[in-house]
Amino acid sequence: MSADPRQDIPLTVAGRTFASRLLVGTGKYRDFDETAAAVEASGAEIVTVAVRRTNMGQNPDEPNLLDAVPPSRYTILPNTAGCYTAKDAVRTCKLARELLDGHNLVKLEVLGDDGTLYPNVVETLKAAETLVNDGFDVMVYTSDDPIVAKELERLGCCAVMPLGSLIGSGHGLLNPTSLAIILDNAEVPILVDAGIGTPSDAALAMEMGCAGVLINSAIAHARQPVRMASAMKLAVEAGREAYLAERMPRRASASPSSPFAGRINA
Amino acid sequence: MHIQLNGERREFASELTVSELVDQLALTGRRIAVEVNEEIVPRSQHAETRLTTGDCVEIVHAIGGG
Numbered sequence: 001m002s003a004d005p006r007q008d009i010p011l012t013v014a015g016r017t018f019a020s021r022l023l024v025g026t027g028k029y030r031d032f033d034e035t036a037a038a039v040e041a042s043g044a045e046i047v048t049v050a051v052r053r054t055n056m057g058q059n060p061d062e063p064n065l066l067d068a069v070p071p072s073r074y075t076i077l078p079n080t081a082g083c084y085t086a087k088d089a090v091r092t093c094k095l096a097r098e099l100l101d102g103h104n105l106v107k108l109e110v111l112g113d114d115g116t117l118y119p120n121v122v123e124t125l126k127a128a129e130t131l132v133n134d135g136f137d138v139m140v141y142t143s144d145d146p147i148v149a150k151e152l153e154r155l156g157c158c159a160v161m162p163l164g165s166l167i168g169s170g171h172g173l174l175n176p177t178s179l180a181i182i183l184d185n186a187e188v189p190i191l192v193d194a195g196i197g198t199p200s201d202a203a204l205a206m207e208m209g210c211a212g213v214l215i216n217s218a219i220a221h222a223r224q225p226v227r228m229a230s231a232m233k234l235a236v237e238a239g240r241e242a243y244l245a246e247r248m249p250r251r252a253s254a255s256p257s258s259p260f261a262g263r264i265n266a
Numbered sequence: 267m268h269i270q271l272n273g274e275r276r277e278f279a280s281e282l283t284v285s286e287l288v289d290q291l292a293l294t295g296r297r298i299a300v301e302v303n304e305e306i307v308p309r310s311q312h313a314e315t316r317l318t319t320g321d322c323v324e325i326v327h328a329i330g331g332g
Contacts, residue, residue, distance in 0.1 A: 027331045054298055056271065056272065095301055096299070098299035
C-alpha cells in the first residue's frame, strides 16, 4: 500500500477533463429516442459514433444521430469500427474529422476478423502512428497484451483501451492479470473497451484502477437499457470510489467484526 | 459523365461540383463529410470542387456505433 491515500483526479484525455468515467456507445438501440435517454441516464460525457456511407435518396427529414446526441453537449468519439486495414481506419478518421468540424479525438480500432472482432494489432500500430503524426488524439482499442499497450502509448496514443473480452460478448474481464500489468505500466489513461456485460464487470475494472470503461452492448441489449445505463453509472462511480478508498487486505482466517470482550457468556 | 458514388455507378447529364451533387442528393445542410478519390474535400471547398468522370466519391454521416 502506498504511503499516501489515493486522491481523486478527474479523467483527462488529450488535455480535456471529464467528470464521468463511463463512456458509452450509440449502437444497437431501438431508436434515437432510446439512445438519447440511455446516454443521458449513463451520465456519460464521451459518446462513440460510427461513420458510414449516407443512404442515397433518403428522406431529407430522416432523424440524425447527432441531433439525439448533439456535439454541443457531448464529446463525440467517432470510431473506426468495421475497418480491417490501417489505411481504411485512417481514411475513416479523416472523414470523421471533416464531419465534426475539425474535432480530432478518435477511437481507433482495426479489426482482425468478423468472427472475433479481435484487434489486428499490426495494423492498429501502423494506423496509430499515422494518425498521431497527423494531429489526431487517438484513443485506441487493443488486445490485453501489455507490450502492445505500452507500444501504443509510446507512439503517442492519448488513451489505451484493452478489451475485457470479445466485443459484444458480455463476458466481462477474462484476463484481469494482464489488465493489472497494463495498469501498472501505464502513463496514459487505460480504459476497458469491449466485453463488459454487467455492472459488476464495470465496477471490477474501476476497482483495479482503470481510468474508465466504454460500454455499448451491455446497456443497449439490456431489457431496459435506460435503467441499465443508470446501473452502469453507479457501478463505475462505486468502482472508482473503491479504488480510491483501497480495499481491505484479504485474510486467510476469520476476523470478528464484533468484539469478544463483554460477551454475556464469557 | 459518371461517378462512383458510395460504391455505386451514377450517371449525370453534365459535369457538376461537389456542392451541386450534394444538392441533387438533397443532403445540403446535413452533417456529412465528402471524400473524392480518397481525399477529403472540406466543406469550404464543395462549391469550387468540380467532379470529373470516373471520380470515386464517398459521402458519409454519423450513425450509432460503439
